[in-house]
Amino acid sequence: MIIERPSSARGHVRTDWLDSRHTFSFGGYYDPAWMGFGPLRVINEDRVDAGAGFPPHRHANMEILSYVISGGLAHKDSSGGGGLIGPGELQWMSAGHGVEHSEYNGSPTQPVHFLQIWIQPSRLNHEPAYAQRAAVAADARGWTLLAAPDGRNGSVPLRQDAIVRDVRLDQGESAEHVLDPARLYWLQVVQGTVSANGRELQAGDALGFQDESGPLRLHGGGQGRADVLLFDLGH
Structure with a gap:
């Protein structure tokens, strides 16, 4: 089954x-x-907006990822984590048994544009933790691993059976990932235009894959470079 979530249908x-x-x-x-x-x-x-943001507030038992598209996001939390996250960088905060944190636009003049992603952990009440991953190289080709349970290859170490990959595609470029029907997949277009097995997707559009097998084929389209996230999830 393929689930469509158009950008325009979001809350x-x-x-x-x-x-x-x-x-x-x-x-x-x-x-x-x-x-x-x-x-x-x-x-x-x-x-x-410039100079604005989310004041200190508390979360527990959630894996929280922030993926910056443009601008800079300033983070601070009660576990000691903090810093400025720039374009293409990924921040991971595992709220564990409870953590207080804030996110603010790091610029007094420019807006910040980012994705905030929550993934439920596999076990409750871990110790809070924080990590940050550098931006994907500008000349990167093919899939880049951003997050994985074991934190391999420089990824951030999610506390869940979940893997997050990123791919950047210029017009005419392609990438492929073989789907395992035992897993769930969520494809989120961050920027640009791509086709996914013949479906044309714009920034903000998404597809969910359940009980699907075979290759997922992506092709870049449009004038700008597309940026796509693929979430590979256990049930």
Whole structure:
């Protein structure tokens, strides 16, 4: 089964400093048909005005990833984690048994655009933890591993049977990943235009794959470089 989640169908929250699109139910946006996908619970596409952000607040028992598209995101948490996350960089915060944190736009003049991603952990009440992964190289070709349970190859170490990969595709370039029907897959287009097994997708569009096998073939289209995330998830 292939599940389509067009960008335009996502939940939308707008405040005086935040423009946020919600793939799954979150905060004031609730849709019982979109409560998550396997352990993947949240994908919010946030645009935060200069100098604004999320003040200190508390989370527990969630793996939280922030993937910056443009601008800079300033993070600080009670476990000692913190820093400025730039374009293409990935931040991991495992909330564990509880952690207080804040996220602010790191610039007084420019907006920040990023994805906030939540994945449910496989076990409750870990010690909180934090890590940051450098941006994918500008000349990278093929899939790049961003997150994995064992933190291999420089990825951040998720506390769940979940793997996150990234691929960048210029017009005419292609990439392939073989789907295992025993696993779930969520394909999220971050930027640009791609086709996925013949389906044309724009930034913000997504596809979910359940009980699917065989190759997932991606082809870059449009004028700019496409950026695509693939979540490889256990049930």
